[in-house]
Amino acid sequence: MREAAEPSSRAGRLTAAPAILMLFAWMIVPLVMTLYFSTQYYNLLYPGRTKFVGLENFTYFFTYPSFLTSIVNTLLLVGSVLVITVVFGVLISVLVDAKFPGQGIVRMLLISPFFIMPTVSALVWKNLLMNPVSGLFAWVFQLVGLTPINWFSDWPLLSIILIVAWEWLPFAILIFVTSLQSMDQEQKEAAQMDGATPVAIFRHLTLPHLARPIAVVVMVESIFLLNVFAEIFTTTGGGPGDATTNLPFLIFTQALLEFDVGAASAGGLVAVVLANLVAVFLLRLIGKSLTHA
Amino acid sequence: MKRMNPIHTALMGLGLLLGADAAGAATLTIGTVNNGDMVRMQSLAKAYEEQHPDVRLHWLVLDENTLRQRLTTDITTGGGQFDIITIGAYEAPMWGRQNWLMPLEGFSPRYDVDDLMPNVRKQLSVEGRLYALPFYSEGSITYYRTDLFAAKGLSMPAEPTWTEIRGFAEKLHDPARGVYGICLRGKAGWGENMAIITTLVNAFGGRWFDEKWEPQLDTPEWHQAVNFYVDLLSTFGPPGPSSNGFNENLTLFNAGKCAMWVDASVAGSFVTDKAQSLVPDKVGFAKAPRAVTDKGSSWLWTWALAVPSSSRQKEAAFEFIQWATSKEYGQLVAQHHGISAMPPGTRLSTYTNGEYLQKTPFALVTREAIQTANPDSPTLEPVPYTGVQFATIPEFQAIGSMVGRQLSGALAGFSRVDKVLHTSQGAVRRTMKRAGYYDQNGVPGAQR
Numbered sequence: 001m002r003e004a005a006e007p008s009s010r011a012g013r014l015t016a017a018p019a020i021l022m023l024f025a026w027m028i029v030p031l032v033m034t035l036y037f038s039t040q041y042y043n044l045l046y047p048g049r050t051k052f053v054g055l056e057n058f059t060y061f062f063t064y065p066s067f068l069t070s071i072v073n074t075l076l077l078v079g080s081v082l083v084i085t086v087v088f089g090v091l092i093s094v095l096v097d098a099k100f101p102g103q104g105i106v107r108m109l110l111i112s113p114f115f116i117m118p119t120v121s122a123l124v125w126k127n128l129l130m131n132p133v134s135g136l137f138a139w140v141f142q143l144v145g146l147t148p149i150n151w152f153s154d155w156p157l158l159s160i161i162l163i164v165a166w167e168w169l170p171f172a173i174l175i176f177v178t179s180l181q182s183m184d185q186e187q188k189e190a191a192q193m194d195g196a197t198p199v200a201i202f203r204h205l206t207l208p209h210l211a212r213p214i215a216v217v218v219m220v221e222s223i224f225l226l227n228v229f230a231e232i233f234t235t236t237g238g239g240p241g242d243a244t245t246n247l248p249f250l251i252f253t254q255a256l257l258e259f260d261v262g263a264a265s266a267g268g269l270v271a272v273v274l275a276n277l278v279a280v281f282l283l284r285l286i287g288k289s290l291t292h293a
Numbered sequence: 294m295k296r297m298n299p300i301h302t303a304l305m306g307l308g309l310l311l312g313a314d315a316a317g318a319a320t321l322t323i324g325t326v327n328n329g330d331m332v333r334m335q336s337l338a339k340a341y342e343e344q345h346p347d348v349r350l351h352w353l354v355l356d357e358n359t360l361r362q363r364l365t366t367d368i369t370t371g372g373g374q375f376d377i378i379t380i381g382a383y384e385a386p387m388w389g390r391q392n393w394l395m396p397l398e399g400f401s402p403r404y405d406v407d408d409l410m411p412n413v414r415k416q417l418s419v420e421g422r423l424y425a426l427p428f429y430s431e432g433s434i435t436y437y438r439t440d441l442f443a444a445k446g447l448s449m450p451a452e453p454t455w456t457e458i459r460g461f462a463e464k465l466h467d468p469a470r471g472v473y474g475i476c477l478r479g480k481a482g483w484g485e486n487m488a489i490i491t492t493l494v495n496a497f498g499g500r501w502f503d504e505k506w507e508p509q510l511d512t513p514e515w516h517q518a519v520n521f522y523v524d525l526l527s528t529f530g531p532p533g534p535s536s537n538g539f540n541e542n543l544t545l546f547n548a549g550k551c552a553m554w555v556d557a558s559v560a561g562s563f564v565t566d567k568a569q570s571l572v573p574d575k576v577g578f579a580k581a582p583r584a585v586t587d588k589g590s591s592w593l594w595t596w597a598l599a600v601p602s603s604s605r606q607k608e609a610a611f612e613f614i615q616w617a618t619s620k621e622y623g624q625l626v627a628q629h630h631g632i633s634a635m636p637p638g639t640r641l642s643t644y645t646n647g648e649y650l651q652k653t654p655f656a657l658v659t660r661e662a663i664q665t666a667n668p669d670s671p672t673l674e675p676v677p678y679t680g681v682q683f684a685t686i687p688e689f690q691a692i693g694s695m696v697g698r699q700l701s702g703a704l705a706g707f708s709r710v711d712k713v714l715h716t717s718q719g720a721v722r723r724t725m726k727r728a729g730y731y732d733q734n735g736v737p738g739a740q741r
Contacts, residue, residue, distance in 0.1 A: 041727065044369040045687035047391065049729070060727060065699065065720045132533060153533040153705050239481050240535040241702010241713075253698075256362045258691035259369070 037265035044259035057266035061254070064263075069242040070250040074274075077161060077246055078225040084165040085221060086214055089172030094206060096173075097180045107177060114170035118230040125163045126152070126235045156236050156243040163231050168224075172217045179213040180206070215286040222282055226275050247271050319609050320349045324364055325379040326596065327354050329563060330429050330636055334617055337625055341616055348609055357484060368393050373603035376610040380425060381484075382416040382595045382668075383683050389417075389424030395600040395607055397423045404615050408640050412664055413595050425597035426618040430638030431557040432591045432662025433492055433682075434655070435579040436564060438572060441465050441472065441552050455496060455521065455582045458553060462529035465552035474529030476551035477522070480538035481701035483683060483693020488592055489555065490700060491682040492581060494518040495589030500672040501684050501692075506730045510696070511718040518584075519710050523703055535705040547571060555581055557594065558662055561655030562634050578658045586673045592682035593666035595639070638663045688728050692721050 041053045061067065096107055113121065129136045130151040138148030151159040183206070191201050229248045232238060238245040238253065245253070251271060255264035325331045335352050342350060353375075355363065360379065367374045368388065380388065388394050400406050406414075409427060417425045435458070437449050445464055450457065462474030478489045491501070499514030509515065526534050531545055539556060543563060546554045547570040554560075567573045581591035598614040600607055616622060620642060623635045633653040635643060643649055644660050671681040678684035683693060699713045725731065 043687065043728070044365060045387070045690070046728070047369060056727070060723065063723070065695070065716045150533040153535050156705075236536075237481065239698055239701050240705035241481075241699060241707045243702060243705070243707050245698075253694065256366075257358075257694045259365060260691060 034265045034268050037261050038269055040262050042261040044261060053262070057262040058270070061263050061266045061270060064250070066242040066245050066250055066253075070245045070247050071274075073157060073242070073244065074226065074246040076157065077164065077228060078222055078278075080161045081165045081168060081225055082218055082221055084161070085169045085172040086217060089169055089176050089217065090207075090210060090214070092169075093173050093176035093180055094202060096177065107173075111170045111174050113166055114168070114174070116167070118167065118228075119234050121167055122163055122231040122234040125159075125166075130159060152236050153240055156240060160228075160231055160235065160244050163235070164225065164228055167231075168221055171221070175213045175217050176210060179210060183209050218286060219282055222278055223275070226271075226278065247274065318347050318349045319606050320351050321376040321606055321610055321613055322351045322353065322374060323377040323379075323613075324353045324355070324360060324375045326357050326360055328357075328559075328596070330559070331379065331596075333626060333630065333634070334428070334622075337622070337629065338617070340625060341613065345612075348613070350613075358482065368601050368603065371603050373601070373605065375601055376604040376606045377614055378599055378601055379428070380597060380599055382593065382597070383680065383685060383689070385417045385425040385595075385597055385599060386419050386679075386685055387687060388599075389419040389422075393602055394424040395602055395604070395611070397426065397600075397611065401612075401615060403621075404619060405642075408620070408642050410639060410641055410663060412593065412666065412668075413639055416593065416595050416668060417597050425599035426614050427595045427597045427639040428618055429559060429636040430593070430595040430663055431559040432593055432638070432659060432666055433489070433556060433581045434558045434561075434591070434658050434662050435581055436546060436551075436554040436556070436560070437461075437577045437579065438465075438549075438552050438575055439577040440572075440575040442577070449577055449579050452580045452587070453582045455493070455525075455584045458555075458582045459521075459525055459529075461553060462525065466529040468532075471550055472552055473531040473545075473550055474552050475525060476531060476537065476542045476545050476554045476556075477526050477534070478538055478542060478556065479526060479530075479534035479701055479704050480536055480541070481694070481697040482538070483690060483697055485538045485697065486701055486704075487693045487697040488594075488682040490519065490522055490697075492590050492592050493522050493584075495672050495681070496582065496584040496586060497521070498585045498673045500674055500676045502676060502678060504675055504677050506677060506725055508718050508721040508725065510714050510721060515714055516711060519700065519703070519714060523700075523710055526704060527706070533705075535701045557592075558655060558659040559637060561637070561653070561659060565633060565654065576654075578655045580658065581662065587665075588673050589666075589671040589681050591662045591666050593663060593668055594682070688724055691724055695720060695724075 038057050039052055039054060040050055041056070042050045092110065096103060096110065100106075116124075127135070132138050132148045132150045135148075137151070141148040149155065188201060188205060191205060196204075227248055228246060229252065232244050232246065232249050233252070236244045238249045247267070248271065251264050251267040254260050254267055325334070332354065335354065338350055342348060353363075361384075364375065364378050364380065364384075366372070368378070385394070389396070406423075410430065413427045413430045414423065417423055417427060435449070435453060442449060442461075442465075447461060447464065449461070458475065464474075465472065466474030478486045480486055494500070494515055497514045497518035499512060499518055500509050502508055531537065531550060537545070539560075542551070542554055542556060543560055545551050546560075546564055549571045561578065564570050564576050565573050570576075580587075583590045598617055600610040600614065604610055618636075618639065620640065623640070623643065626635050631652075632649050635649060637643070637656075637659050644656065650656050666681050668679045668681050668685075670676075671679075676684075678686060680689075683689050696717045699708070699717050700710075702708050703710045703713045
C-alpha cells in the first residue's frame with residue numbers, strides 16, 4: 001500500500017509544482033521589492049538621488065512625529081470596533097432570535113450594511129448623517145433644542161469608530177444569528193421549566209454557546225480592521241492633526257503625499273510585522289478556546 | 294445582451310489604454326483641477342474641437358490633491374498617460390529642470406508671449422526658458438462685506454494690518470445671526486492651510502529657512518503668527534474651521550456667512566457672480582493684511598498648462614495649450630460668461646482693457662497683489678529658496694503637508710501651538726537632513 005502510494009504522491013506534487021511556484025512568486029516578489037525599497041533613499045521627486053541607506057528609512061519612520069499616535073489610533077480603532085460589534089452583535093442577535101412577525105425582513109435589514117462599499121457608507125455618514133449643518137443628526141439635535149455636534153472636528157476618531165462599527169456589526173450579527181440557530185432548544189426549554197430567568201439562560205447557556213463564534217468574529221474583524229483606510233480617506237483625511245491617522249493612512253501619506261517610497265516601504269513592513277503580532281496574539285488567546293470549547 | 298468573455302474585455306481595455314488614437318484623430322489626454330475656471334475651459338474647448346476636427350480631447354478633472362498624486366506618479370515614472378497637465382508655480386520650474394516637461398519654443402506669432410505678466414512668466418521658467426503657459430494667476434487679497442462694515446460704521450483701509458482685521462472680526466462676529474467674523478483656510482495641506490499661514494508668518498517677519506537651510510519654525514515670529522492665526526480663527530471663525538479649504542470658504546462667503554475672508558484673488562469672479570453668490574454687490578476688496586512687514590504677505594500662485602516630455606502628441610498638445618492661454622480664449626470666456634470671468638492675472642493686455650477694468654471691481658487689487666509679490670525675495674530676512682507661500686524644493690511637499698497636518702490639529706484644539714511648532718521644527722530638520730542639506734555632523738550647507 002505504502003509503495004504504491006509514494007510515486008503517485010510524487011507525481012501529484014510535480015503537477016502541483018507550477019501552481020505553487022506561481023503562488024510563491026505572487027507572494028514573494030512584492031515582499032522582496034518592498035524589502036529592497038525600504039533600504040533605499042528613494043523619493044519620486046528626486047530621480048537621480050536614489051541610494052542605499054541601510055535602516056535609515058526605519059528609524060525615520062519610527063521617529064516620525066505621527067508614528068506613535070498612528071499606532072495608538074490603530075489599536076483604539078480596532079479595539080473599540082471589536083467591543084461594539086461583539087457586545088451589540090450578541091445582544092441584537094439574541095433579540096432577533098426570538099420569533100416575531102417580520103423576522104426575516106428585520107434580519108435582512110440588519111445584515112445589509114455589510115454589503116455597502118466602505119467609501120459609499122463613509123460618504124453617506126459624512127454628508128447625510130454627521131454633517132453639522134445639513135446632516136440628519138444635526139436636524140434631530142436642533143429639533144430638541146441642542147447645538148449640533150461637529151462630529152469630524154470635535155470627535156474625529158469616535159466618528160470613524162461609529163462608521164466602521166456600523167459596517168462590521170452586521171457581520172457579527174450574521175455569524176451570531178446563524179450560530180444561535182444551532183443552539184439546543186430542549187436544553188433551553190428544560191432550563192425554563194426549572195424556573196431559570198431569561199438573564200440566567202443568557203448568562204449560562206447562550207453566552208457559552210456563542211464563545212466560539214465570538215472568537216471567529218474577533219479574529220476575522222481584527223485582520224480587516226487593521227487595514228481601515230477608505231473611511232478615513234473620505235471623511236477626515238487623517239485629521240484634524242493626527243487625530244484619525246492610523247498606520248495604513250500614515251503609510252499612504254508617506255507614499256502619495258510626500259512621494260517618499262523608501263519610508264513608505266519601511267512603513268509597509270512595519271505594518272506587516274504589526275499584523276503578524278496581532279495575529280499571533282489572537283491565536284494564542286482565542287485559538288485555544290477554538291480547540292478546547 | 295451577449296456576455297463578454299473576460300479576456301476579450303481585458304484586451305479591449307488594454308487597447309483603449311494603448312492606442313485610442315488608432316481611429317485617426319489624435320486624442321489629447323488632459324489632466325486638470327476641478328477649479329471653476331478649468332471646468333469652464335472644458336466646456337469652451339468644444340469650440341477648439343470644432344476648429345480642429347483631427348483632435349479629440351479627453352478630460353480628467355480631479356481635485357487638487359488627487360491630481361497632484363496622479364500627475365507626479367505618472368510623470369516621475371515616465372508613464373506617459375497625459376499629453377497636457379495642469380501644474381502650478383511649485384512644480385513647473387522643478388519639473389522643467391528635471392526635463393520632465395517639454396521646453397516651450399516656437400510660439401505662433403499671434404500668441405504674443407511678451408504680453409504675459411513678467412512676474413508670472415518668471416515663475417514658470419528655468420533660465421529664461423518657459424516650461425508651462427499660465428492659465429490664470431492669483432495673489433491673495435482681503436474680501437469683506439461692505440454692507441456689514443457700513444452697518445457698524447467701519448471702513449476697511451486699502452492696506453489693512455492683521456491687528457485691524459482682528460478688531461473688525463471682533464465687532465462683526467455674530468454667530469447667532471449666522472455671520473462669522475472671518476473665514477480662513479484651516480484644512481491641512483501645503484496648498485491649503487499652509488498657504489495662508491505662510492503669508493501670515495511672512496507678514497510677522499518669519500521665514501521657513503535661514504540662509505543655511507536651518508528650519509525657523511521654533512522662532513518667536515512663527516509662534517506669534519501661528520498663535521495669532523489659531524486664536525483669530527477659533528474665536529471669530531465659523532465652526533469646525535479645520536475642515537475648510539478654499540472651496541468650503543468660498544461656499545461660506547457666497548452664502549453670506551463670512552464678514553471677511555483672506556484668500557486667492559481668483560475668487561473675485563465667483564463672489565461677484567449673481568448666479569453663485571447671495572452677496573454679489575456687497576463685496577469689497579483690499580490688499581492682503583500686513584503686520585510688521587508687507588513683504589510676502591500676499592502670495593503668488595499660477596495655474597499653468599504644460600506638456601510632459603513623455604507625451605506622444607507634443608505638437609498637438611503645444612497647440613492646444615497656446616489656444617487655452619491665448620487672448621482669443623479670454624475673449625471666448627468674456628462672450629459666454631461675462632467679461633469679469635476672463636482668466637485673471639496672466640496677461641498685461643487684460644489690465645489695459647478699459648471695459649474689463651470698469652466692470653471688474655477686483656481687477657486692480659488683483660493686479661497689484663500679483664505684481665508686488667516677489668518670489669525671489671519673499672521675506673523680511675533673506676532666504677535660500679524662491680516662492681512666497683512655499684519653497685520651490687522637492688522636500689517642501691513633505692514638509693508642508695506634515696506641518697499643515699500638525700497645525701490643523703492645533704486649530705481643532707487637539708494640541709498646543711507651541712508644542713506643535715517645536716515638534717515640527719525637529720521633523721522638518723530630519724527631512725532636510727535625510728535629503729542631504731546638512732553634512733554627517735548635521736552642519737548645514739556642506740553638500741550643496
